[in-house]
Amino acid sequence: MKTKETVIEVNNLVKKFGHFVANDNLTFHVNRGEILGFLGANGAGKTTAIRILTGLSKPTSGKVIVAGIDVNKNPEKVKRRIGYMSQRFSLYDDMTVRENFRFYGGVYGLTRKQIRERMRFYLKKLAMESYENMLLQNIPLGWKQKLAFSVANVHNPDIIFLDEPTGGVDPITRRQFWEMIYEVSDAGTTVFVTTHYMDEAEYCERVCIMSEGKIEAMDTPKALKEKYGAKNMNEVFIKIARNVE
Amino acid sequence: MSVSVKIKDLEKSYDKVDALKNLNLEIRPNELFGFIGPDGSGKTTLFRILTTLILADKGTIKVGNYDVVKNYKEIRKITGYMPGRFSLYMDLTVEENLLFYARIFNVNIRDNLHLIDDIYSHISPFKNRRAGALSGGMKQKLALSCALIHKPDLLVLDEPTTGVDAVSRKEFWELLKKMQERGITILVSTPYMDEAALCDRVALMQTGRLMSVDKPQNIVDNFPENILNVKVRKMHPVLNDLLGFEGAERVYRFGDAIHLATRRDAGEMKERIYHYLAEKGYQEITISPLEPVIEDCFLALMENPDK
Numbered sequence: 001m002k003t004k005e006t007v008i009e010v011n012n013l014v015k016k017f018g019h020f021v022a023n024d025n026l027t028f029h030v031n032r033g034e035i036l037g038f039l040g041a042n043g044a045g046k047t048t049a050i051r052i053l054t055g056l057s058k059p060t061s062g063k064v065i066v067a068g069i070d071v072n073k074n075p076e077k078v079k080r081r082i083g084y085m086s087q088r089f090s091l092y093d094d095m096t097v098r099e100n101f102r103f104y105g106g107v108y109g110l111t112r113k114q115i116r117e118r119m120r121f122y123l124k125k126l127a128m129e130s131y132e133n134m135l136l137q138n139i140p141l142g143w144k145q146k147l148a149f150s151v152a153n154v155h156n157p158d159i160i161f162l163d164e165p166t167g168g169v170d171p172i173t174r175r176q177f178w179e180m181i182y183e184v185s186d187a188g189t190t191v192f193v194t195t196h197y198m199d200e201a202e203y204c205e206r207v208c209i210m211s212e213g214k215i216e217a218m219d220t221p222k223a224l225k226e227k228y229g230a231k232n233m234n235e236v237f238i239k240i241a242r243n244v245e
Numbered sequence: 246m247s248v249s250v251k252i253k254d255l256e257k258s259y260d261k262v263d264a265l266k267n268l269n270l271e272i273r274p275n276e277l278f279g280f281i282g283p284d285g286s287g288k289t290t291l292f293r294i295l296t297t298l299i300l301a302d303k304g305t306i307k308v309g310n311y312d313v314v315k316n317y318k319e320i321r322k323i324t325g326y327m328p329g330r331f332s333l334y335m336d337l338t339v340e341e342n343l344l345f346y347a348r349i350f351n352v353n354i355r356d357n358l359h360l361i362d363d364i365y366s367h368i369s370p371f372k373n374r375r376a377g378a379l380s381g382g383m384k385q386k387l388a389l390s391c392a393l394i395h396k397p398d399l400l401v402l403d404e405p406t407t408g409v410d411a412v413s414r415k416e417f418w419e420l421l422k423k424m425q426e427r428g429i430t431i432l433v434s435t436p437y438m439d440e441a442a443l444c445d446r447v448a449l450m451q452t453g454r455l456m457s458v459d460k461p462q463n464i465v466d467n468f469p470e471n472i473l474n475v476k477v478r479k480m481h482p483v484l485n486d487l488l489g490f491e492g493a494e495r496v497y498r499f500g501d502a503i504h505l506a507t508r509r510d511a512g513e514m515k516e517r518i519y520h521y522l523a524e525k526g527y528q529e530i531t532i533s534p535l536e537p538v539i540e541d542c543f544l545a546l547m548e549n550p551d552k
Contacts, residue, residue, distance in 0.1 A: 141284045
């Protein structure tokens with residue numbers, strides 16, 4: 001269920017690499033079941049922020065609470081409560097669909113029985129039951145991305161992080177992918193998603209736009225379009241990025 | 246000098262997968278030609294055959310009067326190629342990368358620097374930075390500079406804007422237009438449908454086939470269906486409610502609206518959809534006819550590839 005309960009809470013997050021400030025005092029929160037679009041130019045600091053939220057990197061200062069856990073104090077505990085997929089890395093190409101489910105289910109501490117049940121559930125939903133023993137490398141990209149999304153959900157995480165999940169995917173599959181996002185969001189999973197497709201920014205409940213390490217804007221797509229007098233999110237994005245330059 | 250590219254009966258398969266199926270296409274001298282399609286549509290395979298890196302199973306490509314097999318050395322001299330993955334040397338600086346490519350093509354960088362000045366001026370302030378430390382947009386500009394340093398007649402760019410943010414993408418296309426003004430023939434591939442409008446002509450590709458080849462405006466003008474742009478206050482459930490609506494060819498989300506394609510009279514459909522949605526309790530319903538975009542055409546072609 002979607003609620004007003006906060007599942008991600010970031011206060012005064014700063015991350016420096018030497019003299020370079022990658023994340024400059026970020027403060028924001030995300031609710032349960034919310035779909036948050038995380039946008040920004042290349043090099044704006046999105047990946048750095050995601051790495052901190054997922055417990056892969058430590059902040060220089062500031063407080064980050066994810067699923068009720070302080071990431072800085074207990075990064076391993078956070079990892080059990082989140083799912084992650086990206087365009088560049090999702091599943092193992094030289095393992096079968098079943099082996100990928102077993103591997104990730106195992107990593108997240110599910111029993112064999114649980115893994116089997118969850119895999120059956122997802123394969124049925126994707127109408128991919130006959131693919132169970134196929135190597136990932138023989139599966140077209142769009143289907144692979146839908147599978148990767150299912151695998152990232154195998155342990156019913158509180159939050160799922162999607163880093164450009166639809167890059168290069170055909171326009172039909174891209175839309176089916178978003179239907180899957182809505183479905184998990186309706187069931188109460190928070191979705192944290194980055195994309196370069198600006199039409200997809202419109203599908204998010206709220207959008208956060210980063211530029212040069214700072215949050216330049218964060219609101220619903222509707223409110224952002226009104227505020228910047230823009231027809232669509234592409235115009236909003238270009239206005240914000242150009243203003244900063 | 247501008248060159249044409251003539252592709253005839255081209256076929257290529259990997260194991261059992263057909264990457265290219267009987268491709269025929271002619272690209273005119275000095276054209277800015279776009280190959281639009283998702284991953285796996287055959288764009289990269291086509292470019293690799295064209296740039297003489299792999300051989301086709303069947304068919305020919307001619308660049309000007311040169312054949313890709315017989316005259317591969319000549320073609321390499323007149324072609325600038327920017328592969329899909331960033332292919333420069335990450336541990337060399339910006340300037341070292343450029344010098345390296347100039348040396349390979351045996352050109353003097355000082356003689357040719359003016360050719361790339363429009364682009365290189367954006368990155369020359371960072372000429373001592375290692376390529377690996379550049380942002381995505383800057384890497385693309387460096388790769389483009391390297392592909393242009395030997396003054397090619399043909400420029401082949403494989404997904405130069407993939408993974409690049411909306412602002413850098415816009416800048417990159419502005420640079421391509423400038424290059425075209427110099428007389429270069431440009432072939433560019435992209436998965437972003439909205440970039441089709443920036444090309445002189447485009448080929449819409451899917452699973453190794455050309456579904457449509459034309460000027461982008463012609464593709465839109467010849468689209469046989471009417472598009473209705475549907476908006477309501479609460480967008481999320483409306484898609485499911487409109488799927489299978491009588492007279493709708495297809496229903497898809499497009500940004501903050503839904504595009505409903507129909508072959509029926511737009512006015513009559515609009516009326517019926519309005520009443521249907523109002524009865525379902527939707528509020529703030531707006532329905533307006535819309536000129537289709539390339540993505541509407543692409544979706545239609547994907548569903549009915551034989552039309």
